[in-house]
Amino acid sequence: MTQQRLLLALAAAAGLIAGLLYWAGAQRVNVLVAAVDLPPARALVASDLETRALPPDALPSGTVTSPAEAIGRYVRAPISKGQLILASSVARTPAAFDGGIAVPTGYRAVAIPVETGHALGGAVLPGSRVDVIAVPVPGRSQPDRATEVLVGAALVLDVRGEYGGAFERMGTAAHASTAVHERLGSVVVAVGPNAELLIADRIASSSFVLALVLDR
DSSP, X not given: OHXXXXXXXXXXXXXXXXXXXXHHHHOXXXXXXXXSOBOSSOBOOGXXXXXXXXXXXXXXXXXXXXGGGTTTOEESSOBOTTOBOBGXXXXXXXXXXXXXXXXXXXXXXXXXXXXGGGTXXXXXXXXXXXXXEEEEOTTTSOTTOOOEEEEEEEEEEEEEETTSSBOOOOOOHHHHTTOOOOOEEEEEEEEOHHHHHHHHHHGGGEXXXXXXXXXX
């Protein structure tokens, strides 16, 4: 009899565990996703958002679950249709740059004048990390000054054309022969308060080279 009771208890426990696992797997949480492709620097409205029910263990940290947490907020970077809305992807105020990247607290935004060939062939993008290298220009710098890294792993905030507008890269081959594209003019990076003075001091006597940093 004792053995039968033990087997019944084990069977009941196994059934309870199975029931709990099924219940946990069946749970869903309502979350917000983009109903359309969302460009940066635009305040969200209700029609921009859709609700989907997803398992809670499949959600990244900071997933927005309430429309009140998103409507009226500004998209910080492009969000594709169907992509989850995260608290970190929206802000109370629009970003200063088209790429949607805000200047980190305590940093300054500085435009580095740079030629296309010195900036990864123009392939540098907002969000990249680059070393800012100053190369002395003969006749404009002190003879004993060497090439130096002014800022290491600086965050790229924006890329600008030679006339100060957003830098437009070449489009498809079908339009390349007729479109007119300005050259790369500057790359805006986030630097600390000491680095901005050093960069300002080197601008008149240096050319700048940007090196991509891949380990950050």
